[in-house]
Every structure is written in structure tokens, then in C-alpha cells.
Amino acid sequence: MHDLTGFQRDLLYVIAGQDEPHGLAIKDELENYYEKEIHHGRLYPNLDTLVDKGLVEKGELDRRTNYYTITRRGSRELEDRRNWETQYVESAETSVTQ
Template sequence: MYDLTGFQRDLLYVIAGEEEPHGLAIKEELEEYYEKEIHHGRLYPNLDTLVDKGLVEKGRRDRRTNFYTLTRRGRRELEARRGWEAQYVDL
């Protein structure tokens, strides 16, 4: 997880918090959080990177729509990150 960008980590959090979100749903969540437009040219290459790293699995809902889920490894990495963050941030 240490080699991911902040944007890629945010993608993991959104994917973990939704039930098999499709790209547009992920994009909308991040646009709301970042308060600016997320371009497809930024979103999909980063999702592909997470798939290539084995943290996210891409499935096919229909001919035009893919969905994303965390892999077991992705969930473990996210849990480890949250544990690490909790050492430093106690809100």
C-alpha cells in the first residue's frame, strides 16, 4: 500500500464502501469528496493499476459496464493502513 498514490488509496476506500460499484459511481463519489471533476483519463488508468497490483478485481455487469470489488489482499492492505493510521490519529 505504501507505493500507492493518495488518489489510488481513495479509490480503495470508495470501492470498499460500496456494493460492486461501477466506474461512474466511483467517479461521482470522488467528485463529491474532491469538489472537482475527475476525468476518465485519471480514473480508469488508476483503477487498472489497482487491478494489476491485485488489490481490486474488475467484473463485468454487462457489455458496457464494469464493476469493482476489493480482493482479499486489497481488504488486508486497507485494514493494515487503517491500523497504521489509528496509531497517529485518534479522533
């Protein structure tokens, strides 16, 4: 996970939070979050990178549409990342309230 970009991590979160989303559903979700257009030339190469790293699996709905699912490894990586983030967020919250 340490070698992923922030955009790639966001892709993982979106895929993990949906049931076999296709590329355009992922794109729409990220456009809502980023409040700007996500170009296909950015989206699909990054999805392919996640597939190549074994974090996401790509399936085929039909000849034109692929869907994506997170792998066990991808889920573990997200969990590890959330645990790592939590230790710092909780530490910051503790110091603010003191």
C-alpha cells in the same frame, strides 16, 4: 499499499464501501469528496493499476459497464493502513488533551 498514490488509496476506500460499484459511481463519489471533476483519463488507468496489483477485481455487468470489488488482499491492505494511521492519530489526540 506504500506504493499507491493518495488517489489510488481513495479509490480503494470507495470500492470497499460500496457493493460492486461501476466506474461512474466511483467517479461520482470521488467528485463529491474532492469537489471537482475527475476525468476518465485519471480514473480508469488508476483503477487498472489497482486491478494489476491484485487489490481490486474487475467484473463485467454488460459490454460497456464494468464493476469493481475489493479483494482480500485489498481489504488487508486497507486494514493495515488504518491501523498505521490510527497509531498516529491517537498519539496526536493524546498529546493535545494533556
